[in-house]
Amino acid sequence: MSKELGITPRDENYSEWYNDLVKRSGLADNSVVRGCMVIRPHGYAIWELMQRALDDMFKATGHVNAYFPMLIPKSFLSREAEHVDGFAKECAVVTHHRLKDSENGVIVDPDARLEEELIIRPTSETIIWNSYKNWIQSYRDLPLLINQWANVMRWELRPRLFLRTAEFLWQEGHTAHATYEEAEQESLTILDVYRTFAEDWMAVPVIAGIKSDGEKFAGADHTYTIEAMTQDLRAIQAGTSHHLGQNFAKAFDVTFQNKEGKLEYVYATSWGVSTRLIGTLLMVHSDDRGLVLPPKLAPVQVVIIPIGRGEQREAVLQAADQLAGDLKAQGVRVKVDDREKESPGFKFNDWELKGACVRVEMGPRDLEAGHVITARRDQDEKVNVAVGEAAASIVAQLDAMQVALLDKARAMRDANIHRVDTWDEFAAQFSGEGGGGFVLAHWDGTQETEDRISEMTKATIRCIPQVPLDPADETPGTCVLTGAPSARRVIFAKAY
């Protein structure tokens, strides 16, 4: 089946499965521009649902939206030393502001060179803190809780649709606070928003934790993360929340008068999730037949496929529209697939590919018998439902599917978390081509050891869990590589 549809099965080649899935289901295409993607309507519809839910959560926690310029003066990047190191090697540089005609066609006008080059934002800390300097004078101006929905650009050498693209869409929160403690609380509040969104909306279980210094954001004091597990047993970082300390305030000289009348540097956080969440969603739930989407984020939650030709068609269509109307009235995203030239079998496959959560088959004989046939995308059985109870049953199926996907993903993840105490076991766990799951192991806390482990196994420290998965994980031990003392286990995995 999947071969016919052009999707490589997961166990044949997981990476090709992913690419086939994204393209065949109509989520996104590669663009002619290296590393950039076209997000097609079906993919963008998922993003819109994500945006709406996240935006509501940000607003419920006191944030407002704004918009800052996408071009950043080159000199701004350099103001924060770690920041420029982190982003200078992968940024798009604007050097001219005009084209002109020439004998060789349209060329860049050499007379229109900019005095200072501009960078397309890879992230907006610098341009935003340059504004905050004008907005913050006193403790009364704090906290400043601002979010931005925007496109950003990082010149990725190995792009992959949604997971790692040169241009991507995201939200970036940038907040300013009077105290370290308040900024810390903010970064944790957002970490919890991200965790809640991943679990309640995406049905993706995540482990929330803190990054090691080697993996933190360039310019942060420390970084919190949520990490999910893919079906090929790798980690995928789904969102990060950074406590920036006073680093950017110092770089942009942003001070405020505190309650005691003294000047102090402002404390900051930044945090973001991106269209990478769509890649995460696919990597966790989808199968060889196509997309499996959690109902809360499915552009088409229910597809009704009327069956029957000629005289019967009109009656079936009418019943389909009736059911669709009932579902819409309950806020369900429903579509009647009344294409005349396509067979029911084609439509079944097409909607499995596109990830409709519940399929309703409706034929003249079914209607005569007083029922319709329903099929949940994540189950193999079909279920007959009385026409009068169809809408209620379908709504219940959607709710059940949302829960079932989370449970299934959690079971998959939990079955692939290993506690390992010797280097041989550790290396064996990551020796294959695939992932290797999450390995909870002791680490001596040094950058050097982290780097050596990464070189040898390609596994990196994904996070130090905020809440231990098992209390015993916080018992001291000895580093799996060096044997030096370790305070607690941390999570290693190969990562996307």
Added chain:
Amino acid sequence: MSKELGITPRDENYSEWYNDLVKRSGLADNSVVRGCMVIRPHGYAIWELMQRALDDMFKATGHVNAYFPMLIPKSFLSREAEHVDGFAKECAVVTHHRLKDSENGVIVDPDARLEEELIIRPTSETIIWNSYKNWIQSYRDLPLLINQWANVMRWELRPRLFLRTAEFLWQEGHTAHATYEEAEQESLTILDVYRTFAEDWMAVPVIAGIKSDGEKFAGADHTYTIEAMTQDLRAIQAGTSHHLGQNFAKAFDVTFQNKEGKLEYVYATSWGVSTRLIGTLLMVHSDDRGLVLPPKLAPVQVVIIPIGRGEQREAVLQAADQLAGDLKAQGVRVKVDDREKESPGFKFNDWELKGACVRVEMGPRDLEAGHVITARRDQDEKVNVAVGEAAASIVAQLDAMQVALLDKARAMRDANIHRVDTWDEFAAQFSGEGGGGFVLAHWDGTQETEDRISEMTKATIRCIPQVPLDPADETPGTCVLTGAPSARRVIFAKAY
């Protein structure tokens, strides 16, 4: 009053009034990056309300959203001859993809020069039609009705906040059709969406019409527009809808097999409105005290200002929260301004500046007397309202204000539409520093005459109205400049 707030009165200097208004009310700031702006939370909140309303209207007319790359290969622009002429002179050019450290600090890495330069989209016809080539094979793939919310960049020499900035936010629709007639219908459908949005949401009366060839979009067959009148009696183009004919399909070789099995080029439209709508809104309604916003687009529709100190404060605050709750339950965007350090007078001015539509003053004596005081932003009188009827009264006041603003703007505009038949009258109408209103005059239909009139008076043809303002406007006459025959009157104005 307005001097204290730092807003130059309109009749002293309209242009400075506008700049003061935008900055003082907290809508936007200039950025360090030339021609770019920072849209502050209050300004962005207006944009979010506009987006939501427009997006709903686009979806109700069958459109879906997608996202295309912001970088366009230089060669793409050149494919459509008029298009490149229209945009080449004002575009940001990306030439490199990396910075590096040097003795002189961080510099552009000369080894990271792109093989082909990339342009930050000034508009997306070319990159989108390059994708449509892959998506369209048969008439069954049509129509394609896609919209995109995005940032674009045009290197403006004389930027003005919201009205004309190097980077701005907009939506751009790009549709593909099997026939000329269907594309024409689409461009008119959108023109009507724009007109409806301007009138019903922005309370801005507009004249919908067709552009002369001199003013049409670079690459269009013809362009429709909606034109509003500002308080200084100029025209402002608020939205455009282009019928592109087969121009871009030919440039990108996009053909389809029609029902007869023959290959044909696809017909196209494109259409857009931008953050310029916010500038339009201000130019039409606001006054020397600050923003006057139509309730449907006001981030804060109602502000409640509790008055009283000490023991009384608690009771007043409770009553304020009660009313706020009642209003919220009816979907009203309401804020209780309970700042302790600011006086009521300061708050009155502050919320007039920020454009709250209805102000509610609530003091202990008012409450004892069983009423609150309400004041509509567009009226001078205060009105006492019984506490039990306050919520209903305020909702009614908001509805009435929405209508009143449109009526007032329409009366202002209609009083400044002139029919002129001699060149002396025409020139006199546009001789002042200010606008001159809309002048309906006969024109011989040539580009040469249009150019000469523009040189002499700075007035341009804004549009040929879709529906004549007066049937007599469609009576033939003679050109106001050349005396040559003219089929009908067209609208001239000085424009933003």
